[in-house]
Amino acid sequence: MPPRKATTGRSQSPRLRFAEELKSLRAESGESLRRLADRMGWDWSLFGKMENGETIGGPEVAIALDQHYGMRGGLLALWELALGDTSQFKEQYRRYMKLEAEASGLNHFSVSTIHGLLQTDGYATAVLSAGGASGVALTQQVEARASRRALLVGADIPRFRAILSEAVLRKPLAHPPDWRVQLKHLLAMMEHPRITLQVLLQSAGIHGLVSTDVMFLRLPGGRSVAYTENAHRGELIEESASVERLQVAYDAVRDLALSPAESRTFILRMLEEVPCDDPRMT
Structure with a gap:
């Protein structure tokens, strides 16, 4: 039939x-x-x-x-x-995405990888491939991650602060040109008046977020929620006392991090260390 x-x-x-x-x-x-x-x-x-x-x-x-x-x-x-x-x-992540679209401010701490909003296509491809994605699924996931970057395009974007653990920047991509593009992208994002990037050096020692990637969303009315994440799962946290405990830990990490100007200098030094086969690339 x-x-x-x-x-x-x-x-x-x-x-x-x-x-x-x-x-x-x-x-x-x-x-x-x-x-x-x-x-x-x-x-x-x-x-x-x-x-x-x-x-x-x-x-x-x-x-x-x-x-x-x-x-x-x-x-x-x-x-x-x-x-x-x-x-x-799943429902939690869909709810997180809705809240993210409403947020007037975002604060993130990265333990091991650069946040998706700051990733280039080359970096996203490497991370998603390492997670097991391939073929059409990999292409679709890279496209999805690329479209998310639109949240940080334009003059009237949410205020965004990202603190990168030094370990994040000590994991270069296998393809040096892709890694150079990613580092240059971070430097370019730092030029935006509503985006602040800081680096937390390993010498800062043990802290309250040592094993936790976390994003805080500041919502209309002043309420904040948090989304914590690891390689296997994420959790949306809306209960105020739990969010406040995470926020206290985040504030302590921010105080330990390099200033934005010092962080820019650090990333520039990292960029200078990337192997360059083509002498015209600087």
Whole structure:
């Protein structure tokens, strides 16, 4: 018996179905790609690529579009199907992404890797590959991580402070040119008036976040939540006393870290140590 055809005429491929839905929703709204981009805060070309099926974008883009079109989670569900791995975005993480989109300020501490918002494609590829991703799944995850960087593009971004353990910068990528690009990207991000990067030297010793990657989100109304993470799982923490304990530990780490100016000098020294096969690269 031949396969049954869908009566809607819509594609049965989750990725194409997601693209079709995006195009249909925008057509119904009467918005141009540029008008949508102005309202959403992402580049219009991203939405064009999503509607053409070239990319599915990241989770925060899907959440924002779901809210924009009033889909009550329906568009996000299609995005998850297009991603092909719904287990990656459980309810806690979806809630975190929604809160991140609302946050007016973000403070992060990195124990072992650079945070996704600060990663270049080369760095993201290396990290995700080390975690076991490959093929199409790797491409999709790198795309998702790249789209998240839009959160830190523009003049009116949330205030963002990232403290990097020195150990993070002592783990170079296997491909030196990619590592140079990543270090230069960090230096470029430090130029933004709403972004502060600091380095915590190993000589600072034992501290309260010695084994914890944590992100604090400052939400409308002054409330803060925290998201802690390791290689295997993440946890959204909303209970105020627990968030406050983590915040006290974070503040102590910040006081131990190099100043932004000293941190810039440190990263510049790291950049100078990267092997360079091409003498024209500086």
